Amino acid sequence: xxxxxxxxxxxxxxxxxxxxxxxxxxxxxxxxxxxxxxxxxxxxxxxxxxxxxxxxxxxxxxxxxxxxxxxxxxxxxxxxxxxxxxxxxxxxxxxxxxxxxxxxxxxxxxxxxxxxxxxxxxxxxxxxxxxxxxxxxxxxxxxxxxxxxxxxxxxxxxxxxxxxxxxxxxxxxxxxxxxxxxxxxxxxxxxxxxxxxxxxxxxxxxxxxxxxxxxxxxxxxxxxxxxxxxxxxxxxxxxxxxxxxxxxxxxxxxxxxxxxxxxxxxxxxxxxxxxxxxxxxxxxxxxxxxxxxxxxxxxxxxxxxx
Numbered sequence: 432x433x434x435x436x437x438x439x440x441x442x443x444x445x446x447x448x449x450x451x452x453x454x455x456x457x458x459x460x461x462x463x464x465x466x467x468x469x470x471x472x473x474x475x476x477x478x479x480x481x482x483x484x485x486x487x488x489x490x491x492x493x494x495x496x497x498x499x500x501x502x503x504x505x506x507x508x509x510x511x512x513x514x515x516x517x518x519x520x521x522x523x524x525x526x527x528x529x530x531x532x533x534x535x536x537x538x539x540x541x542x543x544x545x546x547x548x549x550x551x552x553x554x555x556x557x558x559x560x561x562x563x564x565x566x567x568x569x570x571x572x573x574x575x576x577x578x579x580x581x582x583x584x585x586x587x588x589x590x591x592x593x594x595x596x597x598x599x600x601x602x603x604x605x606x607x608x609x610x611x612x613x614x615x616x617x618x619x620x621x622x623x624x625x626x627x628x629x630x631x632x633x634x635x636x637x638x639x640x641x642x643x644x645x646x647x648x649x650x651x652x653x654x655x656x657x658x659x660x661x662x663x664x665x666x667x668x669x670x671x672x673x674x675x676x677x678x679x680x681x682x683x684x685x686x687x688x689x690x691x692x693x694x695x696x697x698x699x700x701x702x703x704x705x706x707x708x709x710x711x712x713x714x715x716x717x718x719x720x721x722x723x724x725x726x727x728x729x730x731x732x733x734x735x736x737x
């Protein structure tokens with residue numbers, strides 16, 4: 432009974448706030464850079480693909496559920512820069528959103544200090560609304576939105592600076608063109624992301640690294656920030672904690688069961704919400720990274736020395 436009531440309230444709220452919906456904020460944002468900043472595409476060597484799933488407010492009817500797939504490749508062995516694709520599906524109440532983006536980034540060498548990457552993403556947004564209203568009378572309430580869907584172009588832009596000393600800074604803007612879905616009277620507002628971090632290599636011993644990261648998202652009306660501390664042990668496993676400005680606290684952990692594959696999990700709890708403590712938010716990560724081995728060098732010898 433309570434879950435059905437919460438679901439109805441959620442649908443009504445969504446129907447009244449169809450303008451300027453916030454972008455997704457993932458706890459495992461360190462594995463979701465491609466979606467929010469195209470300049471990070473192909474920054475790391477090799478090929479990387481990542482699958483993320485977020486189940487918010489577990490077992491609550493109509494609560495947000497999000498699936499994300501990112502794949503990227505460093506092109507420096509064939510061309511210049513990096514290329515990738517990012518897709519996400521988001522469901523919340525009667526709303527369904529899908530976005531497919533193609534990304535490209537180009538590197539600029541900044542002296543001997545680091546590399547500045549500039550990236551652009553272009554793709555499609557699909558928005559669908561399929562409410563299942565149960566009016567109290569047999570008459571139709573014209574104030575309630577009807578089922579609708581639509582598709583429009585979407586664009587992202589970003590900058591990402593990676594220092595040779597271990598720190599990095601990123602700044603990006605999603606929904607550059609403020610795409611509108613006229614059939615559903617829905618408009619995506621521009622969102623701005625600021626990401627900064629520092630990887631302290633071998634701080635706690637050989638191959639025992641500590642990484643500090645901050646991600647801030649804003650639509651110039653609402654601001655949300657995540658601060659994360661993550662410990663990586665010899666590329667075998669990692670553990671971390673995250674504090675969010677919404678008074679949410681998260682724990683995350685992962686391990687590498689086999690070479691090139693990482694499995695991760697996180698759990699969020701809101702300190703001000705009994706509902707969140709009882710029905711917390713879960714995230715799961717599957718990541719694959721492949722770096723081609725360096726081919727052996729061929730050395731020719733003079734016949735006299737054979």
